[in-house]
Amino acid sequence: MWGKLQGAIDRFSxxxxxxxxxEATNSKPRKFTYGRPEFLQLNDDEVQVCQDIYTRPIIVxxxxxLLLRTAGYAEVINGGKSKLNEDQxxxxxxxxxxxxxxNGAASTEIPLEPIPDGGPMNEIPVTYxxxxxxxxxxxxxxxxxxxxxxxxxxxxxxxKDFIFEIAGPTKGQLGESKHDSKSISIHxxxxxxxxxxxxxxxxxxxxEKQNYTISGGCAVIVxxxxxxxxxxxxxxxxxxIYCNKKVTVQLSxxxxxxxxxxxxxxxxxxxxxxxxxxxxxxxxxxxITRNDIGKRILYRGPMMTGWSxxxxxxxxxxxxxxxxxxxxxxxxxxxxxxxxxxDHDLRVFDSRIxxxxxxxxxxxxxxxxxxxxxxxxxxxxxSDGLWDVITTExxxxxxxxxxxxxxxxxxxxxxxxxxxxxxxARGTPIHGMNxxxxxxxxxxxxxxxxVLVIPLGDGV
Amino acid sequence: MWGKLQGAIDRFSxxxxxxxxxEATNSKPRKFTYGRPEFLQLNDDEVQVCQDIYTRPIIVxxxxxLLLRTAGYAEVINGGKSKLNEDQxxxxxxxxxxxxxxNGAASTEIPLEPIPDGGPMNEIPVTYxxxxxxxxxxxxxxxxxxxxxxxxxxxxxxxKDFIFEIAGPTKGQLGESKHDSKSISIHxxxxxxxxxxxxxxxxxxxxEKQNYTISGGCAVIVxxxxxxxxxxxxxxxxxxIYCNKKVTVQLSxxxxxxxxxxxxxxxxxxxxxxxxxxxxxxxxxxxITRNDIGKRILYRGPMMTGWSxxxxxxxxxxxxxxxxxxxxxxxxxxxxxxxxxxDHDLRVFDSRIxxxxxxxxxxxxxxxxxxxxxxxxxxxxxSDGLWDVITTExxxxxxxxxxxxxxxxxxxxxxxxxxxxxxxARGTPIHGMNxxxxxxxxxxxxxxxxVLVIPLGDGV
Numbered sequence: 001m002w003g004k005l006q007g008a009i010d011r012f013s014x015x016x017x018x019x020x021x022x023e024a025t026n027s028k029p030r031k032f033t034y035g036r037p038e039f040l041q042l043n044d045d046e047v048q049v050c051q052d053i054y055t056r057p058i059i060v061x062x063x064x065x066l067l068l069r070t071a072g073y074a075e076v077i078n079g080g081k082s083k084l085n086e087d088q089x090x091x092x093x094x095x096x097x098x099x100x101x102x103n104g105a106a107s108t109e110i111p112l113e114p115i116p117d118g119g120p121m122n123e124i125p126v127t128y129x130x131x132x133x134x135x136x137x138x139x140x141x142x143x144x145x146x147x148x149x150x151x152x153x154x155x156x157x158x159x160k161d162f163i164f165e166i167a168g169p170t171k172g173q174l175g176e177s178k179h180d181s182k183s184i185s186i187h188x189x190x191x192x193x194x195x196x197x198x199x200x201x202x203x204x205x206x207x208e209k210q211n212y213t214i215s216g217g218c219a220v221i222v223x224x225x226x227x228x229x230x231x232x233x234x235x236x237x238x239x240x241i242y243c244n245k246k247v248t249v250q251l252s253x254x255x256x257x258x259x260x261x262x263x264x265x266x267x268x269x270x271x272x273x274x275x276x277x278x279x280x281x282x283x284x285x286x287x288i289t290r291n292d293i294g295k296r297i298l299y300r301g302p303m304m305t306g307w308s309x310x311x312x313x314x315x316x317x318x319x320x321x322x323x324x325x326x327x328x329x330x331x332x333x334x335x336x337x338x339x340x341x342x343d344h345d346l347r348v349f350d351s352r353i354x355x356x357x358x359x360x361x362x363x364x365x366x367x368x369x370x371x372x373x374x375x376x377x378x379x380x381x382x383s384d385g386l387w388d389v390i391t392t393e394x395x396x397x398x399x400x401x402x403x404x405x406x407x408x409x410x411x412x413x414x415x416x417x418x419x420x421x422x423x424x425a426r427g428t429p430i431h432g433m434n435x436x437x438x439x440x441x442x443x444x445x446x447x448x449x450x451v452l453v454i455p456l457g458d459g460v
Numbered sequence: 461m462w463g464k465l466q467g468a469i470d471r472f473s474x475x476x477x478x479x480x481x482x483e484a485t486n487s488k489p490r491k492f493t494y495g496r497p498e499f500l501q502l503n504d505d506e507v508q509v510c511q512d513i514y515t516r517p518i519i520v521x522x523x524x525x526l527l528l529r530t531a532g533y534a535e536v537i538n539g540g541k542s543k544l545n546e547d548q549x550x551x552x553x554x555x556x557x558x559x560x561x562x563n564g565a566a567s568t569e570i571p572l573e574p575i576p577d578g579g580p581m582n583e584i585p586v587t588y589x590x591x592x593x594x595x596x597x598x599x600x601x602x603x604x605x606x607x608x609x610x611x612x613x614x615x616x617x618x619x620k621d622f623i624f625e626i627a628g629p630t631k632g633q634l635g636e637s638k639h640d641s642k643s644i645s646i647h648x649x650x651x652x653x654x655x656x657x658x659x660x661x662x663x664x665x666x667x668e669k670q671n672y673t674i675s676g677g678c679a680v681i682v683x684x685x686x687x688x689x690x691x692x693x694x695x696x697x698x699x700x701i702y703c704n705k706k707v708t709v710q711l712s713x714x715x716x717x718x719x720x721x722x723x724x725x726x727x728x729x730x731x732x733x734x735x736x737x738x739x740x741x742x743x744x745x746x747x748i749t750r751n752d753i754g755k756r757i758l759y760r761g762p763m764m765t766g767w768s769x770x771x772x773x774x775x776x777x778x779x780x781x782x783x784x785x786x787x788x789x790x791x792x793x794x795x796x797x798x799x800x801x802x803d804h805d806l807r808v809f810d811s812r813i814x815x816x817x818x819x820x821x822x823x824x825x826x827x828x829x830x831x832x833x834x835x836x837x838x839x840x841x842x843s844d845g846l847w848d849v850i851t852t853e854x855x856x857x858x859x860x861x862x863x864x865x866x867x868x869x870x871x872x873x874x875x876x877x878x879x880x881x882x883x884x885a886r887g888t889p890i891h892g893m894n895x896x897x898x899x900x901x902x903x904x905x906x907x908x909x910x911v912l913v914i915p916l917g918d919g920v
Binding site: 155158159162184187188189190191192193194195196199262263266267270271285296298300301303304305306307308309360362365 | 615618619622644647648649650651652653654655656659722723726727730731745756758760761763764765766767768769820822825
C-alpha cells in the first residue's frame with residue numbers, strides 16, 4: 001500500500017490523481033456551460049483566450065465593469081495541471097426584504113412568526129463576494145458560483161422576521177418574550193443562514209447529479225457585508241486576510257486534513273468501516289516497517305495531542321489516515337482539502353473507499369465589526385494559488401505599494417492591486433521550460449490563481 | 461418522553477438519578493475499600509466522622525502531614541446527595557529514572573531506543589496532585605485515586621529515553637538524526653503520557669469490572685510538576701486556576717456536554733444508533749410541541765454554530781441530545797459531565813441507551829511555564845462543589861486575605877487557605893432546614909467539596 005500512490009502525486013494538485021475527472025463522461029448533460037465569472041462578461045472567444053496555459057494571461061474586469069464596493073479582481077489559469085481554469089468567482093448584491101411577507105407576495109412561504117409593526121427599515125442590503133476553487137473537474141465550482149448566493153438570499157429571507165425584529169425599533173421586549181430568543185442575535189442568524197446554505201448547496205449537487213454531469217469538487221470562501229459587519233464563511237483552502245498599513249490578520253483558517261485532524265479522526269474512530277483495511281487512524285513520527293514489529297514505537301491515537309508509545313504490530317504498517325505527501329497533508333493519500341462542495345464520487349485510488357463521508361460542506365464562519373479599524377484597510381481573498389507562494393506579509397506590502405502609486409479617486413486601483421498580486425504569484429515563464437519563476441527566483445504558482453481585493457473603509 | 465425524567469432531576473447531582481448506584485450490588489467484591497485520601501491517614505473511626513452529612517466537618521491534613529510543595533488541602537462531604545463523600549484526592553512524588561533501563565533492572569521492558577551516554581541527570585522528579593469527583597457510586601474515584609499516578613509513572617518511564625535525550629547534553633544532533641523526532645518535544649511526550657494513562661485507567665476499569673464491583677464514574681483533574689513546567693490534565697468538571705495578587709487565569713476548561721457539543725454531536729451524527737429513537741441531535745431555541753408541526757421553527761444541526769430555520773416535523777418533538785436541565789447542561793437528560801473514568805454501565809433512565817460511547821476518558825492537557833510570573837502565585841484546584849458557588853475572583857481574594865494574615869514561615873498556611881475556601885463554599889447550616897447558606901445569604905454548596913492550594917513560587 002505504501003508508496004503505491006506516491007508516484008501519482010502531483011505537487012500542483014489538490015487531488016492525488018491529477019487530471020482525472022472523477023465522474024466518467026457519460027450521456028448526462030452539464031447543467032451550466034463552463035465559463036468565466038459573470039462579472040467579466042467574456043464572450044466565447046475571450047473565454048478561450050483565458051485558457052492558454054502557455055502564456056497564462058492575467059484577466060481583470062474591463063474598465064466599465066466595476067465590482068461592488070469598487071473591489072478589485074484578477075485571475076490567471078494554471079500552468080498545465082488542468083485544461084480549464086477551475087477557479088470561479090461571484091459578486092452580487094441582494095436584499096433581505098421586509099415586504100414580501102407582509103403583503104403576501106411570497107404566499108407559498110410559511111411565516112416563521114408575525115413581524116412587528118413599524119420601523120423605518122424595509123430592506124437590508126447584503127453584498128456578497130465568493131471564490132470557488134475547483135478540483136478534479138470544473139462543474140461543482142461553476143454550479144456553486146451560479147447558485148450559492150441565491151441559497152444564502154433564501155436562507156436569510158427565511159429568518160427575516162427575526163432579523164427585522166432584532167434590528168428594528170421594538171427590539172428588546174419582543175425579542176425576549178415572544179420567541180424565547182434571548183440568545184438569538186442577528187449574527188447567529190446570519191451564521192446559521194450561511195451554514196445552512198452551504199449544506200443545501202452540497203445537497204443540491206447530490207440531487208442534481210441524477211440528471212446532470214457534475215464533476216469534481218471545490219473549496220469555497222464567502223465574504224458577506226451586512227448591517228455593518230463582515231462575515232467570512234470558509235469551507236476549504238481559499239483564504240481571506242485583513243490588512244491595513246501596519247498589520248495583517250488572517251480571517252479564515254485553511255481547512256485541510258491536518259487542521260481538521262480531530263474532527264476526521266473522531267469520525268473514523270466512530271465508524272472504522274469508513275477508512276477500510278488499508279488505513280489507520282494512528283499517527284507515527286516516522287514510517288513503521290516490518291522490522292519495527294514487536295518493538296516499541298512512538299505514536300498518537302485519535303483525540304491525543306501528545307505522543308506516547310506502543311509495541312508495534314501488523315496494524316501499524318497501515319497508512320496513516322492523514323499524512324503529508326509532497327509537502328501537503330492529504331486525507332487517505334487523496335485529497336488536500338477537507339471541506340467544500342462536491343466530490344461525491346471521489347474514491348481512494350484503486351479502492352472502494354469514498355472520501356465524502358469524512359469531508360464536510362459546513363463553513364467555519366467568523367464575524368468582524370466594520371465600525372472601527374477599517375479606515376485604511378482592505379480585505380484580500382484568494383484561492384490557494386496565491387497563498388502557496390506569497391506570504392500574507394508580502395501581500396500587505398504589495399497592496400500598499402500599488403495603492404500609494406495610484407490616485408485615491410481612481411476607481412480601478414483595486415483591480416491594479418489584484419493584478420499585481422496575481423502577477424507576483426504567477427511569475428514569468430522559464431525560457432524553454434514548463435515552469436514559472438517569481439522575481440526572487442523561487443517557483444511561481446503552477447495553480448489557478450484568483451484574487452479579490454475589497455476596500456473596507458473610505459480612507460484607503 | 462419530555463418531562464419523564466424531570467421529576468427525578470436533583471440540582472445537586474451530576475447524574476439525573478441521584479443516589480442510584482449504576483451497578484446492582486452483586487456478589488463481586490470491591491477492589492479497594494472505601495476511605496479518604498491516603499495523605500490524611502485517617503483510621504476507620506475518623507473516616508466515619510468525615511461522613512456526617514448533618515454537621516459536615518471540614519477535614520484538613522494533620523499538622524505533621526504536610527503535602528508535597530507545602531500544598532494545602534481541605535474537604536467536606538455533601539449535604540445529603542450521597543451517603544459517602546465521593547470526591548478523592550492524591551498527592552505523590554515519583555521519578556523518571558534513567559538507570560532502570562541501563563542496568564537491565566526492568567528486564568521485561570522493551571527499550572524504545574538505546575539512550576545516549578553521559579549527562580549528569582539520572583532521574584527527573586515528578587510531583588503529582590489529583591482530584592477525583594465521583595458520581596453514582598464511589599468506586600471509580602477510589603480506584604483512580606490509587607492507580608492513576610502509577611500509570612502516569614509507567615507511561616513517562618516508557619518514553620524516558622526520549623526525554624533524557626532531549627533534556628540531556630547531546631540534545632539537538634541525536635534528537636533529529638536518530639528518531640525523525642524533529643517535532644517531538646518533552647512536553648508533547650508528557651502530554652502523550654498523560655493522555656495515554658487516562659485512556660489506560662478507563663480501560664483498566666472495564667477490565668477489572670469482570671471481577672470487581674466498580675460503581676459509578678468520576679471526573680478527574682491532575683497537576684503535574686516536571687522539569688520547570690506545570691501540566692494540567694482535565695477530564696471532567698473539576699477546575700484549576702492560577703492566581704497571583706492581581707489576576708486569575710483559568711487553567712482548565714470544564715468538560716460538560718455543552719462545552720463538548722461538537723465532539724458529541726459529530727459522534728451521534730456519525731452513528732445515530734448511539735442515541736436511539738427518543739433523542740435528536742438538532743437544537744432548538746425553545747421546546748417544540750405538536751402545535752409547531754408544519755410551521756417554521758429555528759434550529760441548529762450538528763456542526764452549525766448559528767441558527768437557521770426548518771419546517772417542524774415529528775422528529776423535532778424528540779428530546780435534544782444536549783439540553784440544559786436544572787441549570788446544568790446534560791447529555792441525554794442524564795449526565796452533566798462529558799469526560800472522566802467509569803460510567804460503563806450508565807444508561808439513560810428507563811432505556812437501553814448507554815452513555816459511555818459519547819463520553820471520553822481523554823484529558824485536555826495544558827502546559828504552563830514556571831520560569832516567570834510565579835513568584836507570588838498559587839494554583840487552586842477544586843471539585844465543582846467549590847466552583848458552583850464561588851467565583852474565581854472571590855477565590856483569589858480569599859487566598860490572599862488568608863495568606864496576608866499568616867506568617868510566611870508557617871508551613872500550614874496553605875491548609876488554612878483551603879479550609880477557608882471550603883468553609884465559604886459550604887457555608888453554615890440553616891437552622892432546622894436541610895440546607896446550607898453562605899455569608900452573603902445565597903445557597904452554600906450541597907455537593908462534596910475538595911480544594912487543593914499549591915504555591916507556585918517562593919514569594920507567596
